[in-house]
Amino acid sequence: MGKLFRQDYTVTFYATDMSQQIKLSHLINHALFVSGAQAYGLGISDQAIFEEHGLVWIVTDYEIEIKRLPRFLETITIETEAVSYNKLFCYREFRVFDQAGQLLVTILATFVLMDYATRRVRPVLEELVAPFEAVYSKSSRRGAKYPDLPATSEQVRQVTYFDMDMNGHVNNSRYIDWLFDSLTLDFLQAHLPKKIAVKYAKEIHYGAEVTTAVALDGRISHHTIRTAEGICTQAMIEWESKTELY
Amino acid sequence: MGKLFRQDYTVTFYATDMSQQIKLSHLINHALFVSGAQAYGLGISDQAIFEEHGLVWIVTDYEIEIKRLPRFLETITIETEAVSYNKLFCYREFRVFDQAGQLLVTILATFVLMDYATRRVRPVLEELVAPFEAVYSKSSRRGAKYPDLPATSEQVRQVTYFDMDMNGHVNNSRYIDWLFDSLTLDFLQAHLPKKIAVKYAKEIHYGAEVTTAVALDGRISHHTIRTAEGICTQAMIEWESKTELY
Numbered sequence: 001m002g003k004l005f006r007q008d009y010t011v012t013f014y015a016t017d018m019s020q021q022i023k024l025s026h027l028i029n030h031a032l033f034v035s036g037a038q039a040y041g042l043g044i045s046d047q048a049i050f051e052e053h054g055l056v057w058i059v060t061d062y063e064i065e066i067k068r069l070p071r072f073l074e075t076i077t078i079e080t081e082a083v084s085y086n087k088l089f090c091y092r093e094f095r096v097f098d099q100a101g102q103l104l105v106t107i108l109a110t111f112v113l114m115d116y117a118t119r120r121v122r123p124v125l126e127e128l129v130a131p132f133e134a135v136y137s138k139s140s141r142r143g144a145k146y147p148d149l150p151a152t153s154e155q156v157r158q159v160t161y162f163d164m165d166m167n168g169h170v171n172n173s174r175y176i177d178w179l180f181d182s183l184t185l186d187f188l189q190a191h192l193p194k195k196i197a198v199k200y201a202k203e204i205h206y207g208a209e210v211t212t213a214v215a216l217d218g219r220i221s222h223h224t225i226r227t228a229e230g231i232c233t234q235a236m237i238e239w240e241s242k243t244e245l246y
Numbered sequence: 247m248g249k250l251f252r253q254d255y256t257v258t259f260y261a262t263d264m265s266q267q268i269k270l271s272h273l274i275n276h277a278l279f280v281s282g283a284q285a286y287g288l289g290i291s292d293q294a295i296f297e298e299h300g301l302v303w304i305v306t307d308y309e310i311e312i313k314r315l316p317r318f319l320e321t322i323t324i325e326t327e328a329v330s331y332n333k334l335f336c337y338r339e340f341r342v343f344d345q346a347g348q349l350l351v352t353i354l355a356t357f358v359l360m361d362y363a364t365r366r367v368r369p370v371l372e373e374l375v376a377p378f379e380a381v382y383s384k385s386s387r388r389g390a391k392y393p394d395l396p397a398t399s400e401q402v403r404q405v406t407y408f409d410m411d412m413n414g415h416v417n418n419s420r421y422i423d424w425l426f427d428s429l430t431l432d433f434l435q436a437h438l439p440k441k442i443a444v445k446y447a448k449e450i451h452y453g454a455e456v457t458t459a460v461a462l463d464g465r466i467s468h469h470t471i472r473t474a475e476g477i478c479t480q481a482m483i484e485w486e487s488k489t490e491l492y
Contacts, residue, residue, distance in 0.1 A: 013282060013292070014275035014419065018410045025408070029260035036259060046259070047319070072412065073293070160427040161434055162271070164264045166318065173260065181406045185452055188407055206431055 002082040002092075002134040005038035010075045021069040024180070024193065025173040028062070031094040031107055032173075034078045042131040049128060054116050059172045060089070061110040061143055064196040068104050075099055082132035085124050088112055089140055110141065116167070119203065144197035146234040149222050151213035155182060159208045169203040179223050179235050182214040191239040202232040248328040248338075248380040251284035256321045267315040270426070270439065271419040274308070277340040277353055278419075280324045288377040295374060300362050305418045306335070307356040307389055310442040314350050321345055328378035331370050334358055335386055356387065362413070365449065390443035392480040395468050397459035401428060405454045415449040425469050425481050428460040437485040448478040 015026040039045050049055050070076045079095045089110050096105040112121045113128070157178070165171035175198065180188060204210060208227045215222045219240070225233040261272040285291050295301050316322045325341045335356050342351040359368045403424070411417035421444065426434060450456060454473045461468045465486070471479040 012275075012279045013411070014272075014279065014417070016412060017408060018412055018414065020412050023408060026260075029258075033258045033260065160423075161431060162263060162269060162423045162427065165259070166262060166264055166266050168264065171260070177406075177408045181408065185407060 002084075002132050003038070003042075004079060004081050005034065005041075006077055006079045007034045007037060008075055008077050009034075011070050011072055013072065016072045019189070020072040022071070023177070024064070024066075024069070024196070025176040027070070027096070027105065028107065028173045028176060031078055031080065031096075031109075035080045035082075035092060035094070038080060038132070044128055044131055049113075050116065053113075053125065053128075055113045055122060055125075055128075056116050056167050057090075057111045058114045058167065058200075059109055060112055060200050061108075062172075062196065062198045063108040063144065064193075064198075065106045066104070066192070066194055066196075067102075068098075069192070070096065070098070070104060076104065082129065082134035083108075084135045084137045085129050086136065086138055086140055087123055088121060090124060090129060090134065091141060110143075114167075143199060144236060146197075146199065146236060147222060149215035149217060151224070152215050153182065154211055154213045157210050157212070159204060159206055159210060161206070164206055169205055170208075172200060175200070175225060175233050175235075178210070178212050178225060179214075179221075179237060182212045182223060183216075183221060187216075190242055192242060193237050194240050195238040196235065198233065198235040200233050202227075202229055204232050248330075248378050249284070249288075250325060250327050251280065251287070252323055252325045253280045253283060254321055254323050255280075257316050257318055259318065262318045265435070266318040268317070269423070270310070270312075270315070270442070271422040273316070273342065273351065274353065274419045274422060277324055277326065277342070277355075280340070281326045281328075281338060284326060284378070290374055290377055295359075296362065299359075299371065299374075301359045301368060301371075301374075302362050302413050303336075303357045304360045304413065304446075305355055306358055306446050307354075308418075308442065308444045309354040309390065310439075310444075311352045312350070312438070312440055312442075313348075314344075315438070316342065316344070316350060322350065328375065328380035329354075330381045330383045331375050332382065332384055332386055333369055334367065336370060336375060336380065337387060356389075360413075389445060390482060392443075392445065392482060393468060395461035395463060397470070398461050399428065400457055400459045403456050403458070405450060405452055405456060407452070410452055415451055416454075418446060421446070421471060421479050421481075424456070424458050424471060425460075425467075425483060428458045428469060429462075429467060433462075436488055438488060439483050440486050441484040442481065444479065444481040446479050448473075448475055450478050 077097045083091045094107040163170045163174045221237045223235040323343045329337045340353040409420045467483045469481040
């Protein structure tokens, strides 16, 4: 077991979408803020790692399970734990609870260390994970399988200034918005996301033309995000119809 | 003088852009969160106003002055004051200070009450402003003058799901991102915004095709945002070259 760290958060207006629920991209962003606060408290903040090693943490995969998305003005508790690591990958879990202690969302994130200058993945440095008390486990987690389906809809978009973050690439949470934006308003208003798997294979940089493709197959939407460089991201979302809930 | 209300805020990773400065759209969003907190404390929250009157506060104008934008991990104090109001308009000021008490940013926002169902502006209700101790002043503020210049560059974009807010239209802060995105990366990296004036004339809804046009005239960029319905927003930004600062 890694060290547990918890912080409360109250869902602001700007964190929510039209349905008064938190934007998943915002929840992910704020979860990463909480793990950043844990790292800072342990003396291994993102800034310190960058200054001392020239390394940045980047996300390669998310697996997300949603029982219920937090709502406007709701206070939630975000708990995080660096669960385990191996030579290349660090696995961190985030658990989101409501005020009654009910589990609302779990996010399993896979991180790697990237050399900021060369953009190459580097082996995990023991000294950067030891303070979290994560367990070393030689095996890698088996990621989701992304079937290759013909797209039923495609959109092209330009990467804009505010898609980027200070790591010099499109921020991982922006892709989450793009996944949702691949679907119609009618679909988004009639469904709730229950499970999401995302795999980030290639960075996307400023000026890129991005094609988001989606294939809807029953309750599951299959997504690819690609640029001229090839497929950058694959994702799957399992949806639940809102009408089934009542 | 209206009642003063203050809250501290520490600039998160996801609030910043590539330059490690706060996104202006995020600063505006968080400033509105602070005035929302003041309203909540006075028993006239946005929710209460909507439930009791079917009204929502919407922004019609911003005038922003920037001495310096807050940086990643910097703690700032956001102070807000409902300065004055007349039959239709409420004027609220936000002042952003650093930890040494230096004024970094001022935002003057003009609000009106909109009937959520009819989308029509409604006269200010005395009971909704009295708790702020704002001063009644018959005259309206003279807004900025927006000259009509031929655009030097135009972009077309689709309104997406996450551009919208729970008021059922594109959130006012998204336009701010669009203004910046109308300019090139080279320009944004070489300049700092010093003064911004924005006038919101028409709402933009889901599905609209939006054209953002910009004319760069010396230190000032002139912007229009329009849809098939006509001009929705006009804006001006005065820039300072970063090289002049050193």
